[in-house]
Amino acid sequence: RFTPLLSLEEGFYEVDYGGFHHTVPVPTPACSARQLAAAAARRDAHLYWSIPSRLDEAAAAGGE
Structure with missing residues (x-):
């Protein structure tokens, strides 16, 4: 990111060229x-699949 170069002095804009290359x-x-979105999707999918749902509980109890 570039440093701010403009400032408002007495109703006029002043340019500080000293910070031009900073x-x-x-x-x-x-x-x-x-890649960032794919990593976030993998992280969210891991959380989704690691939380037992009521369907899993029903299947374990002998339901569908």
Whole structure:
């Protein structure tokens, strides 16, 4: 991300060219959006399948 260069001074915008080549690090993932979505889907699927449902309880009790 770039540092802010514009400021409002006495009704006029002033540009600070001293910070023109400066950037600020921001936390971003080291993978693509597709890889991030796939990892989230795997994590959510694991949680979904690890929680017993009422259907599982009925099947164990001899129901359908």
